[in-house]
Amino acid sequence: xxxxxxxxxxxALVLVLTRALLGPTIYDRMLSVNSAGTKVVILIAAYxxxxxxxxxxxxxxxxxxxxxITTIAVLxxxxxxxxxxxAYQEDDI
Amino acid sequence: xxxxxxIVSGIFILIGCVFMVxxxxxxxxxxxxxxxxxxxxxxxxxxxxxxxxGLILQxxxxxxxxxxxxxxxxxxxxxxxxxxTASHAVAKAALMANIIPQCQDGKSVVDKSLASIxxxxxxxxxxxxxxxxxxxxDDRV
Numbered sequence: 001x002x003x004x005x006x007x008x009x010x011x012a013l014v015l016v017l018t019r020a021l022l023g024p025t026i027y028d029r030m031l032s033v034n035s036a037g038t039k040v041v042i043l044i045a046a047y048x049x050x051x052x053x054x055x056x057x058x059x060x061x062x063x064x065x066x067x068x069i070t071t072i073a074v075l076x077x078x079x080x081x082x083x084x085x086x087a088y089q090e091d092d093i
Numbered sequence: 094x095x096x097x098x099x100i101v102s103g104i105f106i107l108i109g110c111v112f113m114v115x116x117x118x119x120x121x122x123x124x125x126x127x128x129x130x131x132x133x134x135x136x137x138x139x140x141x142x143x144x145x146x147g148l149i150l151q152x153x154x155x156x157x158x159x160x161x162x163x164x165x166x167x168x169x170x171x172x173x174x175x176x177x178t179a180s181h182a183v184a185k186a187a188l189m190a191n192i193i194p195q196c197q198d199g200k201s202v203v204d205k206s207l208a209s210i211x212x213x214x215x216x217x218x219x220x221x222x223x224x225x226x227x228x229x230x231d232d233r234v
Contacts, residue, residue, distance in 0.1 A: 049148060057168070
């Protein structure tokens, strides 16, 4: 069962990374990188269960945290050109 | 008992795999950026919910490891807050970069994007929203 789960996650990961290579705009690539990060979270947890060591869940929790920060930071960089600028306004769309 | 847990968690994991692979295929085949965003974000959240429920059942009843179950539950909570937030951030960044939603035949849904009106005229966001008109004679939006 875990092996089937790992194989399904790997197939989905290959499809998502194909979009990251093809993607016409930078936002397609960003979307697929975010989606790939979510799949890696599942992959790490499932691999821990596959090898009989559920303690791998710690790493997948940490990866979920890092994935979110990465997406927000890269998007802010491409939108404002600077990570430290205070250009964001409260009434922005 | 163990057989029952295996069957139930297997069903949950199977549903989650269908969600996840379906979302990945949608990410390849959808024609437009916003449709791809929809396919990816919704199925990510749904797929991780079902797969993690299946793994929680396994951790509780097969591996007898309640701490792993608590951590998997924390992953569910965290993904449920962050995945829609990240999708919203991607959509907002794309809209501000003048990527306009498209119809099936490639026509754009709006005359002008919200972002260009906002930047051209320095209007407030509510005024800019009122100026966005749909294309005439198109009722499939």
